[in-house]
Amino acid sequence: MTWLATPHVSVIAGTMTRLLHHGSKVNPFNMAAGRTFLFFSSTSQRIVGLGARLSGVKRGVHTAGCLLKKDSGSSTDSEGEVDPRLVAAAKDVASSLGGGEKVESALLQQLRRHEVATSAGKSAATSAGKPAATSAVNSAAADSSSLGDLISGLRVEQGQKSKRTAPLQDRGDGSVARRRVNRPEVKNFRQEFQQMRPTQPRSEQGVRRPVPQMRSLFEGKRLGVFMQEEVNSWQPDEPTLWDEQQAAELQAQVDRPPRNGFEEMIRWTREGKMWTFPVQNDQGLEDEAAVGFHEHVFLEDLLGGFPEKGPIRHFMELVITGLSKNPYLTLQQKREHVDWFRNYFQETEPILRASGSLTA
Amino acid sequence: MAASACVSLLRAGRSLLTSSLQVIPKSCGECGGLDSVMAQQVRYRTWPCHIMVRDLKRRRMVKQLGPDRLRINSLRKNNILPKDLQELADRQIADMPLDSSIVRIHNRCVITSRPRGILSRWRLSRITWRELADYNLMSGVTRACWGNTGYPLRIKKRKVLW
Numbered sequence: 001m002t003w004l005a006t007p008h009v010s011v012i013a014g015t016m017t018r019l020l021h022h023g024s025k026v027n028p029f030n031m032a033a034g035r036t037f038l039f040f041s042s043t044s045q046r047i048v049g050l051g052a053r054l055s056g057v058k059r060g061v062h063t064a065g066c067l068l069k070k071d072s073g074s075s076t077d078s079e080g081e082v083d084p085r086l087v088a089a090a091k092d093v094a095s096s097l098g099g100g101e102k103v104e105s106a107l108l109q110q111l112r113r114h115e116v117a118t119s120a121g122k123s124a125a126t127s128a129g130k131p132a133a134t135s136a137v138n139s140a141a142a143d144s145s146s147l148g149d150l151i152s153g154l155r156v157e158q159g160q161k162s163k164r165t166a167p168l169q170d171r172g173d174g175s176v177a178r179r180r181v182n183r184p185e186v187k188n189f190r191q192e193f194q195q196m197r198p199t200q201p202r203s204e205q206g207v208r209r210p211v212p213q214m215r216s217l218f219e220g221k222r223l224g225v226f227m228q229e230e231v232n233s234w235q236p237d238e239p240t241l242w243d244e245q246q247a248a249e250l251q252a253q254v255d256r257p258p259r260n261g262f263e264e265m266i267r268w269t270r271e272g273k274m275w276t277f278p279v280q281n282d283q284g285l286e287d288e289a290a291v292g293f294h295e296h297v298f299l300e301d302l303l304g305g306f307p308e309k310g311p312i313r314h315f316m317e318l319v320i321t322g323l324s325k326n327p328y329l330t331l332q333q334k335r336e337h338v339d340w341f342r343n344y345f346q347e348t349e350p351i352l353r354a355s356g357s358l359t360a
Numbered sequence: 361m362a363a364s365a366c367v368s369l370l371r372a373g374r375s376l377l378t379s380s381l382q383v384i385p386k387s388c389g390e391c392g393g394l395d396s397v398m399a400q401q402v403r404y405r406t407w408p409c410h411i412m413v414r415d416l417k418r419r420r421m422v423k424q425l426g427p428d429r430l431r432i433n434s435l436r437k438n439n440i441l442p443k444d445l446q447e448l449a450d451r452q453i454a455d456m457p458l459d460s461s462i463v464r465i466h467n468r469c470v471i472t473s474r475p476r477g478i479l480s481r482w483r484l485s486r487i488t489w490r491e492l493a494d495y496n497l498m499s500g501v502t503r504a505c506w507g508n509t510g511y512p513l514r515i516k517k518r519k520v521l522w
Contacts, residue, residue: 344431355444357443
């Protein structure tokens with residue numbers, strides 16, 4: 001009967017293995033090999049009791065105290081309690097691993113999940129009301145099914161196993177009604193929904209399809225592939241001629257040609273190709289009406305950035321005089337004109353110095 | 361600067377000469393969805409004359425590079441600035457495309473592309489102008505008439521009523 005013991009020990013994650021070993025050492029009652037099987041099954045019973053015990057526990061970090069059974073002294077636990085030795089073992093493991101409170105609560109959550117799974121299997125197996133002697137066997141059989149799933153996929157969440165064995169209530173909209181189990185703190189809604197999906201029995205599972213793990217984008221360790229400064233410095237590619245052509249074709253599908261001459265004239269007026277009637281000579285230059293004449297005439301302020309003396313200064317003063325007499329340009333155009341010259345002289349200054357003509 | 365001008369002119373030029381997809385309604389009247397619309401390919405935009413296309417290209421280039429050309433020329437055409445600067449400006453303006461010069465633009469009729477006999481106010485040749493004016497399509501244009509025309513109206517007021 002020890003065949004059951006070995007898979008039970010080897011399959012569960014390393015921490016659980018250590019827990020059970022620790023528990024077996026501490027247990028003073030089951031020393032003989034003949035009773036080893038019973039011990040491990042009672043362990044599962046203890047795990048079963050854990051889930052029932054937790055039904056009244058609020059969500060949050062699970063501490064060891066909430067899992068301790070109230071009455072101690074009996075080797076076999078009643079329904080809904082966990083061996084305090086398991087809990088103590090979990091605490092020892094957590095302290096040895098480090099991490100503190102979080103690791104401990106994670107381990108205790110694992111314990112609870114195992115108990116939930118086995119309790120579900122046990123309740124399904126013992127629905128006919130078999131005697132207690134064979135209940136161990138049945139629980140073992142139920143354990144084997146869940147064990148097989150444990151073997152097959154360690155990363156699969158416990159919630160799937162519990163749903164597979166227990167009957168599920170299907171709501172109309174496809175979501176499954178959950179059993180009244182206090183789940184551990186679920187990180188996001190998507191994970192929760194993932195666990196509740198019913199899976200096929202193992203006999204019908206032909207190909208092992210990978211379960212898409214919906215992970216949140218903003219959790220986990222950063223890979224450091226994309227850094228913020230680098231990403232910010234990326235410039236999008238300039239649209240090519242093909243992109244422009246495609247955009248024009250798309251727009252042609254949307255824009256309808258004008259149905260008559262009136263629509264054509266309306267379109268041209270909006271584009272600025274046609275005069276608005278009555279004709280205003282200043283059409284397009286309405287903003288210039290707000291600019292006073294003094295800004296057009298007194299342009300000496302624009303001479304900043306040029307040398308104080310010399311031919312360039314002389315030239316720019318002539319330019320400013322000419323601009324002050326120009327009624328056709330806007331103020332912005334005049335400023336751009338002077339800025340262009342400033343930029344040009346700054347760029348050509350080193351060339352002229354090298355040639356020796358500019359000595360200022 | 362010139363390279364970008366050429367590229368942008370290419371993009372402009374393609375709209376002058378290449379084919380495009382024109383969406384037209386299947387039937388005259390209200391067009392509902394896409395099923396009442398058909399698309400026919402316009403093979404070429406019909407210009408009356410290819411010289412008109414060249415003139416259009418020059419106008420677009422002047423719009424883009426004309427101010428720069430004017431400013432560099434102003435550096436050259438004076439006796440104040442040092443000669444080295446003016447030689448530098450000479451070389452720069454020689455690098456610029458010829459079509460950026462404003463003097464290469466020639467006013468042509470927008471309908472017929474006629475190079476001579478153009479009325480600037482209407483941008484039309486005299487023949488086209490006359491055709492439109494004869495059918496009263498030119499606002500404010502009438503046949504010339506002077507002498508005793510009757511205009512301005514002079515209302516004769518009688519001094520004695522009987």
